[in-house]
Amino acid sequence: MKALVVAEFYPREEDPVLGVWAHRQAVAARDAGADVRVVVLHRLVPAQRDVAGGARAALRSLKDKVRQPRDAELDGIPVTYAPFVPPPRGMSYGAWGAWAAPALRRAVRRAGPFDLVHAHNAVPPGDAVRRLELPEPLVVSVHGGDVYFTAARTQNVRRALGAARLTLANSEGTAARAREAGAGDVRVVRLGTDV
Numbered sequence: 700m701k702a703l704v705v706a707e708f709y710p711r712e713e714d715p716v717l718g719v720w721a722h723r724q725a726v727a728a729r730d731a732g733a734d735v736r737v738v739v740l741h742r743l744v745p746a747q748r749d750v751a752g753g754a755r756a757a758l759r760s761l762k763d764k765v766r767q768p769r770d771a772e773l774d775g776i777p778v779t780y781a782p783f784v785p786p787p788r789g790m791s792y793g794a795w796g797a798w799a800a801p802a803l804r805r806a807v808r809r810a811g812p813f814d815l816v817h818a819h820n821a822v823p824p825g826d827a828v829r830r831l832e833l834p835e836p837l838v839v840s841v842h843g844g845d846v847y848f849t850a851a852r853t854q855n856v857r858r859a860l861g862a863a864r865l866t867l868a869n870s871e872g873t874a875a876r877a878r879e880a881g882a883g884d885v886r887v888v889r890l891g892t893d894v
Contacts, residue, residue, distance in 0.1 A: 796826025
């Protein structure tokens with residue numbers, strides 16, 4: 700089975716622990732026999748904390764983002780960083796899938812076809828995948844923020860969950876919210892941690 704993982708939060712040079720849970724799931728799928736490829740929706744905009752830190756911090760953050768290699772390999776898994784530039788986060792975060800979809804389309808063309816697409820979060824990854832109208836089944840993992848906060852601000856969460864054949868939630872509470880936001884088949888997968 701060839702699986703594509705699409706994530707916004709995923710380890711990168713500037714932050715090697717960001718989204719480590721998504722990477723560990725990709726490694727586990729690979730170890731179980733899947734041919735796994737990852738596309739990271741790589742936002743080329745400094746984080747709010749860096750902008751608040753002044754011009755130097757914002758410029759350093761932007762340089763780090765631009766320097767991120769487009770293609771990398773993490774623990775033997777090919778990773779493509781698909782750069783995109785969205786509007787300011789504020790109330791537009793739920794629409795970032797539209798901004799990320801063109802970069803995702805280019806990355807998928809290079810790496811596809813796939814048997815399954817797994818998006819980590821309903822927005823922006825799940826929404827960006829939905830916009831591509833890929834023939835492969837979509838699995839969306841919800842981690843909380845998308846169903847607790849973003850779903851109230853945009854229909855894109857509902858659309859992404861409605862397009863998913865399966866939704867994975869990290870808790871019973873998140874699963875209940877995902878169902879309320881339009882998810883059909885929902886299963887709970889607890890994201891353990893190393894002790």
